[in-house]
Amino acid sequence: MTPLVALHDVTYRYPDRTPALAGVTLAIEPGERVALLGPTGAGKSTLLQLLNGLLRPDTGAVRMDGTAITDDTVAAVRRRVGLVFQNPDDQLFLPSLIEDVAFGPLNAGATRDAASARAHAVLESLGLSAAHDRAAHHLSGGERRLAALATVLVSDPDLLALDEPSGDLDARSRRRLLDILGGRREALLVATHDLELVRGLCRRALVLVGGRLEWDGALDALLADRAMLEGFGLVA
Amino acid sequence: MSFHHLDQFAHVGSAVTRVPPAGRLVGTVVLALAVATLPPGAWSQLGFLALLSLALLAIARIPPAVVLARLAWPLGFVLLASAALLVVIPGDPVVRLGPLTLTAQGADRFAAVMGRAMVALLPAVLLVSTTGFPELLQGLRDLRVPIAVATALGLAYRLLYLTVDELERLQRAARSRNAGGGAARRRHLVAAMAGATLGRAFVRAERTHAAMLARGFRGTLPLLHVTPWTAGAALNLVGVCGLALAVAASARLP
Numbered sequence: 001m002t003p004l005v006a007l008h009d010v011t012y013r014y015p016d017r018t019p020a021l022a023g024v025t026l027a028i029e030p031g032e033r034v035a036l037l038g039p040t041g042a043g044k045s046t047l048l049q050l051l052n053g054l055l056r057p058d059t060g061a062v063r064m065d066g067t068a069i070t071d072d073t074v075a076a077v078r079r080r081v082g083l084v085f086q087n088p089d090d091q092l093f094l095p096s097l098i099e100d101v102a103f104g105p106l107n108a109g110a111t112r113d114a115a116s117a118r119a120h121a122v123l124e125s126l127g128l129s130a131a132h133d134r135a136a137h138h139l140s141g142g143e144r145r146l147a148a149l150a151t152v153l154v155s156d157p158d159l160l161a162l163d164e165p166s167g168d169l170d171a172r173s174r175r176r177l178l179d180i181l182g183g184r185r186e187a188l189l190v191a192t193h194d195l196e197l198v199r200g201l202c203r204r205a206l207v208l209v210g211g212r213l214e215w216d217g218a219l220d221a222l223l224a225d226r227a228m229l230e231g232f233g234l235v236a
Numbered sequence: 237m238s239f240h241h242l243d244q245f246a247h248v249g250s251a252v253t254r255v256p257p258a259g260r261l262v263g264t265v266v267l268a269l270a271v272a273t274l275p276p277g278a279w280s281q282l283g284f285l286a287l288l289s290l291a292l293l294a295i296a297r298i299p300p301a302v303v304l305a306r307l308a309w310p311l312g313f314v315l316l317a318s319a320a321l322l323v324v325i326p327g328d329p330v331v332r333l334g335p336l337t338l339t340a341q342g343a344d345r346f347a348a349v350m351g352r353a354m355v356a357l358l359p360a361v362l363l364v365s366t367t368g369f370p371e372l373l374q375g376l377r378d379l380r381v382p383i384a385v386a387t388a389l390g391l392a393y394r395l396l397y398l399t400v401d402e403l404e405r406l407q408r409a410a411r412s413r414n415a416g417g418g419a420a421r422r423r424h425l426v427a428a429m430a431g432a433t434l435g436r437a438f439v440r441a442e443r444t445h446a447a448m449l450a451r452g453f454r455g456t457l458p459l460l461h462v463t464p465w466t467a468g469a470a471l472n473l474v475g476v477c478g479l480a481l482a483v484a485a486s487a488r489l490p
């Protein structure tokens with residue numbers, strides 16, 4: 001069976017030639033929930049951006065349904081990989097929330113009416129209907145996180161790639177995010193330091209350390225091994 | 237920091253908000269031009285254009301207190317800039333204030349400048365009160381303003397808040413460490429903070445661009461809401477513009 005996304009021996013260096021990823025090979029199946037763990041600077045955000053086609057590997061290949069990401073396929077890939085950035089302020093750039101949420105469908109060619117209907121439906125499902133005409137700077141931190149999530153959920157992606165989704169969330173907002181993510185059916189790749197967040201959400205874990213994939217296996221087994229967690233720099 | 241109150245009447249349904257944003261922009265420019273091109277002394281025409289603008293503000297259901305509040309700041313600047321006219325225009329002395337002499341001709345010119353400024357600002361108040369920022373962008377694009385300019389304005393609206401937030405964070409960090417001292421140190425601090433803010437704004441712009449690309453951005457900001465033209469809206473716009481131009485032209489008749 002062809003995986004939903006696959007990286008084969010991927011290497012990526014930043015423009016200043018600093019290595020970010022080295023020889024990473026992995027595959028994610030449809031509907032699979034995967035935690036992407038690793039200390040700061042391990043290459044987690046870079047890996048997410050490679051999956052969305054924002055970055056291209058120096059060597060190796062990133063494939064979606066067996067098709068390599070190229071200039072010809074990147075638009076389709078971006079419709080199927082919903083990437084939520086670490087800082088929601090980077091993701092919410094339009095004057096009102098409803099426009100931000102409708103941005104993806106409109107870019108994909110949806111009519112205004114269809115995009116608006118889908119955006120309103122997603123906002124309602126996240127409890128943000130009342131904020132639809134507000135600007136992002138008038139939303140609370142928790143609302144902004146959910147709003148950023150709404151901007152990709154609206155496109156019905158096959159893979160949700162979330163970069164530190166629980167950062168600066170209070171306990172209630174965090175619980176709400178967990179409930180929302182727990183109810184999703186698409187594949188999930190959550191890059192985070194928050195082990196508690198992924199404990200109830202994911203079954204599989206990938207651990208990046210210094211740009212190398214050091215662990216690909218069951219999350220429970222990883223979390224049960226204190227020495228390994230310390231070795232990877234995931235706990236102090 | 238918030239500009240959200242500016243377009244608080246954009247959702248009030250009226251004959252004004254039923255005119256698409258491009259039409260509102262054109263109407264504003266025509267009314268302002270009609271006022272600006274009035275010859276000196278055309279007080280009756282100026283009064284008529286003021287009544288026309290006030291009628292439009294009433295139709296848009298903008299309270300007089302809001303109109304006055306929004307006129308206050310720009311009129312304050314006009315007042316400062318034109319107060320010198322009272323004493324620098326030579327003519328018949330009216331009042332002497334020490335070395336300064338207020339002349340009748342100066343008072344006339346001052347009143348003309350203030351009157352025109354006030355009447356020309358009324359349609360601008362109408363525009364910003366009834367038109368949300370996304371609608372303004374739509375209007376600019378409909379008027380064939382280059383897409384890059386309209387897109388840059390749209391993003392600037394959002395990034396402005398983020399940049400100010402960034403600056404405020406830097407200021408708080410500086411204050412928390414007892415920033416201050418002499419004027420030279422303060423100047424150095426302001427320059428350093430301005431540089432840091434610009435640098436961070438640039439980095440943020442890069443990240444925002446990546447976030448846009450990730451959702452399929454291909455160079456044009458798509459618009460969600462479009463106010464369609466109707467025969468009624470077009471007739472209203474043509475009527476108001478025609479009336480304003482006719483009034484302005486009447487002031488030039490022999």
